[in-house]
Amino acid sequence: MSQIVLTEELRKQKLIEAQDKARELLSAIEAKNIVQVGLSEQEVNDQIFSLAQNEFGVTKHWHKRIVRTGINSVLPFKADPENRIIEKNDLVYLDLGPIFEDFEGDIGQTYLLGEDPDKKRLVEDLQKIFQICKLYYFERPEQTGAQYYDFIVEQCHKAGWNYGNRAAGHIVGEFSHIQIFGDLPEHRIWPENTVPMNMPGKDGRIRYWILEIHLVDKAAKYGGFFEDILL
Numbered sequence: 001m002s003q004i005v006l007t008e009e010l011r012k013q014k015l016i017e018a019q020d021k022a023r024e025l026l027s028a029i030e031a032k033n034i035v036q037v038g039l040s041e042q043e044v045n046d047q048i049f050s051l052a053q054n055e056f057g058v059t060k061h062w063h064k065r066i067v068r069t070g071i072n073s074v075l076p077f078k079a080d081p082e083n084r085i086i087e088k089n090d091l092v093y094l095d096l097g098p099i100f101e102d103f104e105g106d107i108g109q110t111y112l113l114g115e116d117p118d119k120k121r122l123v124e125d126l127q128k129i130f131q132i133c134k135l136y137y138f139e140r141p142e143q144t145g146a147q148y149y150d151f152i153v154e155q156c157h158k159a160g161w162n163y164g165n166r167a168a169g170h171i172v173g174e175f176s177h178i179q180i181f182g183d184l185p186e187h188r189i190w191p192e193n194t195v196p197m198n199m200p201g202k203d204g205r206i207r208y209w210i211l212e213i214h215l216v217d218k219a220a221k222y223g224g225f226f227e228d229i230l231l
Contacts, residue, residue: 018103025056026109034047038086039085066096069085069086070222074220091112091113091122091222093225095107106172107227126215126224130213141197148168149191152213161217162216162218165212169212169230170187211228
């Protein structure tokens with residue numbers, strides 16, 4: 001982590017730049033068609049690591065890179081499932097946390113490798129629900145993480161999906177925010193967070209949030225994931 005204490009304006013700008021670069025990494029993954037039928041999750045993961053290092057200079061990732069397909073796509077972040085091969089009509093989701101100039105990027109996206117209409121609707125709903133929940137966040141900055149989590153899960157249920165994780169997001173910032181602030185309940189969007197989301201951190205500075213949408217079909221056979229920063 002940088003030893004220089006940044007102004008809040010510059011800190012926010014650095015975080016935006018890191019997230020923009022994370023999106024550029026995602027675009028490069030798409031342009032190079034790295035997510036393909038016939039590859040294993042681990043093979044895709046390895047190619048993403050090489051691309052991030054060779055073309056973006058990324059040497060650190062603040063959390064494990066996730067590539068999930070098939071039944072693995074219904075599992076939450078902390079799961080460590082068996083490596084699967086991507087098949088035709090599979091959903092594949094990526095969850096990446098690259099570090100750019102000591103700031104954490106955090107980006108997630110889902111791809112459908114086929115034309116299955118139900119899975120296509122899931123991919124579309126990820127974006128729709130994210131936008132609904134993002135707007136709701138800015139309209140009610142004083143809400144607690146628990147209140148926001150309830151709203152997010154409600155939107156998923158209204159669209160006909162289950163929510164696939166215990167939490168729906170977390171704070172993000174200088175690397176490593178977990179070492180700086182600790183892994184506390186008020187740093188996640190989940191039922192255990194009873195603190196207003198716009199309350200400053202223990203350092204007196206603004207807390208910036210990542211919103212995660214993890215949709216799972218009612219039969220728990222497939223899922224999808226999307227995340228981005230709330231800025």
